[in-house]
Amino acid sequence: MTREPRIDEYIAKKAPFARPILEKIRERVHAAVPEAEEAMKWSAPSFTLDGKILIVMAAFKGHAALNFWRGQEIGDGSAKAGAMGQFGQLKSVADLPSDAELDALIKEAAALAATAPATRKTKHEPKPAPTLHPEFAAALDRAPAAKATLDGFPPGAQRDYFEWIGEAKQDATRAKRIATAIEWLSEGKKRHWKYQNC
Incomplete structure (x- = not known):
């Protein structure tokens, strides 16, 4: 596992309540999917697998958030991605699911990413050549x-x-x-x- 220095900096700058939450998520991602890579996406710490985003985490003034990139497709289907992530506003490590549950979700997200087809860009038909009057x-x-x-x-x-x-x-x-x-x-x-x- 290679640690992304920008994530270290991101975590260090966050409020004391948020740091343990972010570190815990980071620890669980690497424990569950050792080949996951760290990256900064949209100025937030993220974890990818073969270039596909698995998780994005963030910390704000009063809470932290954990978003599985394709969260609506993992778990029992009840955890839906929203503005606060799948687990709502995280204010302490206790707000996270158990290590076993979190690891299972991370592994499921990795399996989904591995089997999901690459997103295709819609190709537009080229404009016809303009006619000279x-x-x-x-x-x-x-x-x-x-x-x-x-x-x-x-x-x-x-x-x-x-x-x-x-x-x-x-x-x-x-x-x-x-x-x-x-x-x-x-x-x-x-x-x-x-x-x-x-």
């Missing part, structure tokens, strides 16, 4: 400096112009936007240039 394309052909500027912009900046012109509902509005776009592009400006230095 034919009238804008013709205007760009007549203004090579504006076309060169647009071609040099990243895709998002190009998209800003394409969408702005493509969204025009009336021909007159589109023509006005194309004229403005050619003017701005000739000056090397992105579509939202007015807001770039705000």
